[in-house]
Amino acid sequence: MKGDLLIIGGKEDKTGAKEILQRFVEMAGGSKAVIGILTTATQYPQELGEEYTELFHSLGCDKTILFHLNTREGAEQDSLTDQLQECTGIFITGGDQVRLTSILGGTLFYEQLRHRWGHEGMPIGGTSAGAAVMSCHMIMAATETENEYIVEMGAGFCFVEDVIIDQHFSQRARFGRLMTAIAHNPQVMGIGIDENTAIEVTDDGGCFTVWGEHSVTVFDGKKLDFVDTTNHGDNQNITLSGVRLHSLAAGYTFDLRNRELITTFLEEEQQHE
Numbered sequence: 001m002k003g004d005l006l007i008i009g010g011k012e013d014k015t016g017a018k019e020i021l022q023r024f025v026e027m028a029g030g031s032k033a034v035i036g037i038l039t040t041a042t043q044y045p046q047e048l049g050e051e052y053t054e055l056f057h058s059l060g061c062d063k064t065i066l067f068h069l070n071t072r073e074g075a076e077q078d079s080l081t082d083q084l085q086e087c088t089g090i091f092i093t094g095g096d097q098v099r100l101t102s103i104l105g106g107t108l109f110y111e112q113l114r115h116r117w118g119h120e121g122m123p124i125g126g127t128s129a130g131a132a133v134m135s136c137h138m139i140m141a142a143t144e145t146e147n148e149y150i151v152e153m154g155a156g157f158c159f160v161e162d163v164i165i166d167q168h169f170s171q172r173a174r175f176g177r178l179m180t181a182i183a184h185n186p187q188v189m190g191i192g193i194d195e196n197t198a199i200e201v202t203d204d205g206g207c208f209t210v211w212g213e214h215s216v217t218v219f220d221g222k223k224l225d226f227v228d229t230t231n232h233g234d235n236q237n238i239t240l241s242g243v244r245l246h247s248l249a250a251g252y253t254f255d256l257r258n259r260e261l262i263t264t265f266l267e268e269e270q271q272h273e
Contacts, residue, residue, distance in 0.1 A: 028089025041095030
């Protein structure tokens with residue numbers, strides 16, 4: 001059975017109630033949690049590792065293990081297997097998602113991480129770059145010019161299938177770049193997660209529930225009526241029609257298999273009014 005995922009849009013609350021980080025501690029076992037902190041994405045692993053160590057301890061986590069893996073050679077150490085086995089959850093920090101895939105992809109650490117998650121049900125959390133890497137189709141970089149969005153795609157860690165995840169979504173106005181990614185890959189859904197907002201993916205990847213302060217936006221291009229990604233002279237903007245749009249606030253659940261909102265939350269709220 002696959003482990004649950006907590007995918008955070010970045011800039012999660014670290015000074016107030018810390019709702020999202022508290023949720024990950026609960027997923028990993030509460031006071032008995034042993035959380036591995038993976039800092040590969042960042043250029044400042046020591047500082048960020050210490051910050052999350054203090055945060056998780058303040059939220060009742062019993063123990064943390066730091067994984068400062070900055071080379072492929074380092075990610076092949078046999079000792080990592082025992083360290084990963086001790087963890088009850090892994091948290092992936094922000095930074096650059098390409099560092100995660102290029103340094104860890106195909107290594108012993110990556111294969112053991114997938115085993116712990118995919119066969120032993122260990123939960124994984126990730127913020128910012130640690131969120132972007134969760135999907136099979138990953139946005140590596142994007143450039144906006146006067147006439148177009150250029151979106152460079154690559155392979156992520158594939159913890160969530162058939163989606164593209166974008167983070168800092170509303171705060172960095174990433175509507176255009178996620179829509180561009182969907183225009184080129186209409187078979188997958190685009191999930192834009194705002195800052196201090198997260199999705200908890202459960203049911204073996206079958207659905208997600210929203211946590212946090214803001215919203216999650218879902219683009220479904222599977223039944224596009226029309227798409228044109230061809231360059232036409234100076235005007236290189238894409239044209240597409242028939243994208244299905246969903247916007248979910250905290251507490252709502254989305255069915256990833258059937259690509260639809262689950263309205264149980266709303267129905268329960270109405271029953272208690």
